[in-house]
Amino acid sequence: MSTERDKKGDILLEMKDIRVEGFxxxxxxxxxxxxxxxxxxxxxMGLIGESGAGKSTLGLASMGxxxxxxxxxxxxxFFDGQDLIKANDEEKRMLWGTKIAYVAQxxxxxFNPAHRLLDQTVEASLNRNLQTKSVAEADARNLYEQLQxxxxxxxxxxxxxxxxxxxxxxxxxxxxMSPRPELIIFDEPTTALDVTTxxxxxxxxxxxxxxxxxxxxxxxxxxxxxxxxxxxxxxLRYGHExxxxxxxxxxxxxxxxxxxxxxxxxxxxxxESPSDDFxxxxxxxxxxxxxxxxxxxxxxxxxPRGRTxxxxxxxxxxxxxxxxxxxxxxxxxxxxxYFNGEALPPALKDRSKEQLxxxxxxxxSADTAMNPRQTISEIVGRPLEFYxxxxxxxxxxxxxxxxxxxxxxESFYDRFPGELSGGQKQRVCIARALAADPEVxxxxxxxxxxxxxxxxxxxxxxxRLQQEFNITYLFITHDIAVVQAISDEIVVMYxxxxxxxxxxxxxxxxxxxxxxxxxxxxxxxxxPNWLTxxxxxxx
Amino acid sequence: xxxxxxxxxxxxxxxxxxxxxxxWQIVKLELSKAPYSAWFGIIVIxxxxxxxxxxxxxxxxxxxxxxxxxxxPWGGEHVFGTDQIGRDIFSRLIYGARNTIGIALxxxxxxxxxxxxxxxxxxxxxxxxxxxxxxxVDVLMxxxxxxxxxxxxxxxxxxxxxxxxxxxxxxxTRVFRLTRSVxxxxxxxxxxxxxxxRGEKLAWIMRREILPNIMPPLIAEFGLRFSFVFLTIAAxxxxxxxxxxxxxxxxxxxxxxxxxIQFAKYDLTAALTPMLPAGAIALLTVAVNFVxxxxxxxTSGIKDEH
Numbered sequence: 001m002s003t004e005r006d007k008k009g010d011i012l013l014e015m016k017d018i019r020v021e022g023f024x025x026x027x028x029x030x031x032x033x034x035x036x037x038x039x040x041x042x043x044x045m046g047l048i049g050e051s052g053a054g055k056s057t058l059g060l061a062s063m064g065x066x067x068x069x070x071x072x073x074x075x076x077x078f079f080d081g082q083d084l085i086k087a088n089d090e091e092k093r094m095l096w097g098t099k100i101a102y103v104a105q106x107x108x109x110x111f112n113p114a115h116r117l118l119d120q121t122v123e124a125s126l127n128r129n130l131q132t133k134s135v136a137e138a139d140a141r142n143l144y145e146q147l148q149x150x151x152x153x154x155x156x157x158x159x160x161x162x163x164x165x166x167x168x169x170x171x172x173x174x175x176x177m178s179p180r181p182e183l184i185i186f187d188e189p190t191t192a193l194d195v196t197t198x199x200x201x202x203x204x205x206x207x208x209x210x211x212x213x214x215x216x217x218x219x220x221x222x223x224x225x226x227x228x229x230x231x232x233x234x235x236l237r238y239g240h241e242x243x244x245x246x247x248x249x250x251x252x253x254x255x256x257x258x259x260x261x262x263x264x265x266x267x268x269x270x271x272e273s274p275s276d277d278f279x280x281x282x283x284x285x286x287x288x289x290x291x292x293x294x295x296x297x298x299x300x301x302x303x304p305r306g307r308t309x310x311x312x313x314x315x316x317x318x319x320x321x322x323x324x325x326x327x328x329x330x331x332x333x334x335x336x337x338y339f340n341g342e343a344l345p346p347a348l349k350d351r352s353k354e355q356l357x358x359x360x361x362x363x364x365s366a367d368t369a370m371n372p373r374q375t376i377s378e379i380v381g382r383p384l385e386f387y388x389x390x391x392x393x394x395x396x397x398x399x400x401x402x403x404x405x406x407x408x409x410e411s412f413y414d415r416f417p418g419e420l421s422g423g424q425k426q427r428v429c430i431a432r433a434l435a436a437d438p439e440v441x442x443x444x445x446x447x448x449x450x451x452x453x454x455x456x457x458x459x460x461x462x463x464r465l466q467q468e469f470n471i472t473y474l475f476i477t478h479d480i481a482v483v484q485a486i487s488d489e490i491v492v493m494y495x496x497x498x499x500x501x502x503x504x505x506x507x508x509x510x511x512x513x514x515x516x517x518x519x520x521x522x523x524x525x526x527x528p529n530w531l532t533x534x535x536x537x538x539x
Numbered sequence: 540x541x542x543x544x545x546x547x548x549x550x551x552x553x554x555x556x557x558x559x560x561x562x563w564q565i566v567k568l569e570l571s572k573a574p575y576s577a578w579f580g581i582i583v584i585x586x587x588x589x590x591x592x593x594x595x596x597x598x599x600x601x602x603x604x605x606x607x608x609x610x611x612p613w614g615g616e617h618v619f620g621t622d623q624i625g626r627d628i629f630s631r632l633i634y635g636a637r638n639t640i641g642i643a644l645x646x647x648x649x650x651x652x653x654x655x656x657x658x659x660x661x662x663x664x665x666x667x668x669x670x671x672x673x674x675x676v677d678v679l680m681x682x683x684x685x686x687x688x689x690x691x692x693x694x695x696x697x698x699x700x701x702x703x704x705x706x707x708x709x710x711x712t713r714v715f716r717l718t719r720s721v722x723x724x725x726x727x728x729x730x731x732x733x734x735x736x737r738g739e740k741l742a743w744i745m746r747r748e749i750l751p752n753i754m755p756p757l758i759a760e761f762g763l764r765f766s767f768v769f770l771t772i773a774a775x776x777x778x779x780x781x782x783x784x785x786x787x788x789x790x791x792x793x794x795x796x797x798x799x800i801q802f803a804k805y806d807l808t809a810a811l812t813p814m815l816p817a818g819a820i821a822l823l824t825v826a827v828n829f830v831x832x833x834x835x836x837x838t839s840g841i842k843d844e845h
Binding site for chain 1: 730735737738751
């Protein structure tokens with residue numbers, strides 16, 4: 001990407017004044033409110049915005065497709081000179097999968113588990129009689145090789161569950177590439193992946209798009225990722241276009257306030273402060289799940305009072321298991337957890353109400369962490385009843401106080417979780433944890449399902465609450481930007497063992513142990529040359 | 540710390556604001572979209588319940604009142620004639636609704652209380668509790684239901700109470716399996732874990748966290764089970780072990796008047812007499828199934844709640 005790829009040829013896709021509406025709750029709602037989009041051959045355009053901005057809907061509309069319950073109400077879409085609004089289903093079907101391909105966010109859900117990967121990769125090419133079976137399969141193996149999949153000649157004989165998530169995402173790119181489409185739509189293809197895996201997938205995708213001079217729409221909410229992939233960035237909000245500019249221009253000098261605010265998120269940083277007063281100490285803990293092999297090996301972590309300890313590592317590194325040992329959901333085989341110097345009973349059922357009250361937990365997915373059939377007041381009010389025996393007006397007042405603390409007003413009191421946005425749900429989960437007056441809150445990937453701007457709001461809230469109530473956080477995450485923002489100390493975990501523990505400044509500066517180095521290097525930066533440099537260094 | 544990103548406020552975050560509707564408005568909205576079959580089912584069920592509730596007012600004669608002429612023809616004082624010992628068929632049909640539906644309803648409720656609560660306990664506790672309960676249910680289910688019921692009724696005698704309890708216990712095995720399987724997918728949710736971490740007792744988790752989330756399939760099952768129980772009682776009555784005379788019951792009415800079918804070549808209406816209670820059973824079963832089908836369609840289909 002060292003040379004600008006802004007002029008690659010004539011116009012491939014032209015959308016004018018697109019409006020899309022969706023039907024829900026007995027009414028039509030506007031989702032896209034008049035957006036123009038022009039994409040040249042071989043150009044990669046990044047679509048960014050928070051959830052609900054309409055980026056996925058716009059991506060699908062570029063194929064002339066809408067999700068069930070939605071319709072394109074006005075505007076024109078020309079793909080390669082063909083009018084997709086006027087095209088009938090049969091004509092569109094001939095385009096989809098051959099000239100326009102779509103790579104979805106969840107590769108695991110997009111493959112048929114009952115068929116071999118190779119058969120699925122070449123399916124579109126064969127169905128449309130583009131290639132003979134042997135040619136298509138040879139080409140697929142070639143694609144696997146270019147996407148740096150291991151053992152490219154045989155990996156196609158496996159079933160989807162036999163390869164990893166990152167490999168599956170690359171498989172899907174191969175599937176999309178097989179008929180040599182002119183346009184690929186990537187819809188958040190790396191959001192579900194670890195940072196270390198994400199880098200591999202990004203490199204593979206970028207190389208292959210560049211090689212075949214395919215145009216692409218890259219939909220994401222991660223700015224650093226889009227900076228690596230796109231030639232042009234279009235920012236969307238509430239179904240409107242905020243601005244569009246070449247990647248470099250956009251990164252250096254965004255014009256609109258909203259875009260600037262998106263950029264500013266990564267600048268949040270908390271000064272660290274050391275402390276020796278440990279509220280929780282995990283001593284020599286080994287743990288295993290029932291009937292499984294050991295997942296924690298001799299883990300020692302000390303958590304200082306009123307500070308934030310961030311636990312980082314890729315999935316399967318034992319971060320969440322450590323949290324389960326602290327909460328008592330999983331009993332360690334050996335070792336124990338000390339709270340204020342006293343050993344906690346290993347099993348949840350042996351702990352007293354008071355011990356339970358002091359450690360609260362906030363989950364990654366606020367959707368499943370709240371009972372959809374209870375109102376916000378019931379959800380937040382229950383710990384008040386349970387731990388503090390507050391009832392009636394006392395309880396009500398305290399709930400309103402808690403809602404105010406999390407910056408929500410009383411209109412949320414009797415709403416159901418389904419009516420809240422992702423960030424608001426996470427705030428309610430924070431309020432539920434606060435209701436217990438805890439000393440320690442374990443945050444398990446609490447921001448990873450949220451947009452950047454919402455993420456910052458949550459992180460600021462957590463920091464403010466820490467200052468006000470001297471709460472200790474154990475912050476489990478794989479996002480280094482979040483670690484920068486919130487932590488005092490960092491624990492790096494890899495394959496169930498602690499690699500390093502120390503103050504943020506110590507961990508984040510050289511010399512690094514090998515794994516820490518890999519982890520830090522894999523975090524995308526806002527520099528559009530970052531990925532190129534990373535690849536160059538490797539070679 | 541105070542400088543939030545420009546224009547950001549947690550309250551104003553984009554969310555899907557839903558129009559707030561009362562429970563009654565939602566019911567009305569759903570009913571207006573219901574298919575004709577569901578409407579038919581609802582009306583029939585309501586009619587049956589009306590008849591069952593006001594049986595003494597609607598019936599021209601008493602339940603066990605005996606008249607001089609047995610096997611009287613249709614028309615005249617006795618709309619559907621009289622049976623073999625001279626009781627008014629029409630009145631007995633009306634009282635039969637009360638008995639058959641009442642007992643079937645009580646049985647279904649008891650079976651749901653037993654099967655539902657044990658199913659929830661098994662799903663939440665897991666481990667040994669789950670194994671013991673599930674295997675016990677397997678054993679009960681391995682024995683053919685009707686034969687088992689007949690055997691137990693012979694042992695305990697066929698009073699209405701033992702009828703209700705025996706059928707309820709046998710039927711609760713099916714409820715147990717359904718409750719357990721739907722509850723298991725809810726038990727793994729984070730909010731159940733959060734409740735456990737809070738230190739909540741089993742009863743609270745069952746009642747407040749899980750039960751509200753598995754209601755739709757359970758309600759649908761309730762309708763289906765009601766039909767089955769209803770048929771089982773009719774079958775047992777037909778075999779003579781169900782509801783005992785002189786209490787009117789559709790199953791035993793079919794048996795009592797079955798011999799009248801032979802008169803078809805002389806008097807067609809007389810032959811139809813045993814068909815009346817049979818038809819009443821069939822109509823209610825069909826109606827309940829229409830409603831259940833609609834309900835299942837609504838709850839298991841793609842909801843735009845998420």
